[in-house]
Amino acid sequence: MKVLLVEDDPFHMGYLEEQVASALPEADEILLAHDGAEGEDLARRASVGAIVMDLQMKSRNGIEAARTIWSERPQTRILFWSNYADEAYLRGITRIVPEDCAYGYVLKTVSNERLHLALRSVLVQGQITIDREMHRIQKRKTEAGSALTDSEYAVLIDLALGLPDKEIARRHSMSLRTVQNRLLSLYDKLEVDGEEEPGLDGGVNKRVRALTRALLTRTLNVEALESAERARLEEIAASRGTV
The missing domain is CATH 1.10.10.10 (Winged helix-like DNA-binding domain superfamily/Winged helix DNA-binding domain)
Structure with missing residues (x-):
């Protein structure tokens, strides 16, 4: 199983690589890309079907990179991770995700255990997984009639x-x-x-x-x-x- 990590911060990349290796023993190859454009290119050349994608990057953000990847390989499973529980990010993802495709959204502040669960849920089991904080935001807005x-x-x-x-x-x-x-x-x-x-x-x-x-x-x-x-x-x- 090939897994592609797209992250422009070296510290977060190192941490993520360790967690993926721990959570996904079936990952026999972990590829690294340091911005969205490089991620698109690696995903294309290596035919990667499982990706962890940072959302906010200086050179081509995660949503733009995911749009290109999904347009070429719509069954690619992508777990987005971000520092921000932004409604705009989630809306941006749901507007471009192909039908019946597995994806997820997790915050970088989650525990190792929750990150491992998200990695396996999306990349291995093919489920849709959204961070709890995003659900709380959506619920509050819906209940307040402001969504x-x-x-x-x-x-x-x-x-x-x-x-x-x-x-x-x-x-x-x-x-x-x-x-x-x-x-x-x-x-x-x-x-x-x-x-x-x-x-x-x-x-x-x-x-x-x-x-x-x-x-x-x-x-x-x-x-x-x-x-x-x-x-x-x-x-x-x-x-x-x-x-």
Whole structure:
């Protein structure tokens, strides 16, 4: 069994290599990649079917690397591990994971025992495993009625890209009224205060405030915005026939 580790921090890479060797005695070859691009290349050349992937890397993040790997080998099992319990990361993963593919999300702060369980569950047994802290976050938001639907999240991403309502409607085959309703729901769930404040000529700019709240609550993160920006630029280039 080949296992590929993709991690750009030497300390975390050393720790992870030790834990994989301990948890997966069937792993007769452990390959190391130090950024997402190298991970894509190694996964392709070595035909690796089991990967542990860091999410936040300076050169090509884990979600982008996973998207490429899954597009080429959709049955690849990937366990993502991260320092952050970000809703944006989990949404990014669930948007790209192939149907019936095993994957997992675990925090780097978990105990060795829980990491071993996640490694075996995803990479050997082919199960879907999500860290408990992520479940707690999702449960709290659902119970509070503040969890964004996929449609609302898509509108939030386009809002962050600076797109006007008409363009958002076009991209998602929505009516203008539907987009405006999604925005109102976003403002409510993100607790955007639209009242006038002392010293302001008008009310708060709700679009900007919604983006700020989304970043502060980790509903969005920098990696999600970078991926969305690249996808948007690719879309523009394709429409102009330059790719």
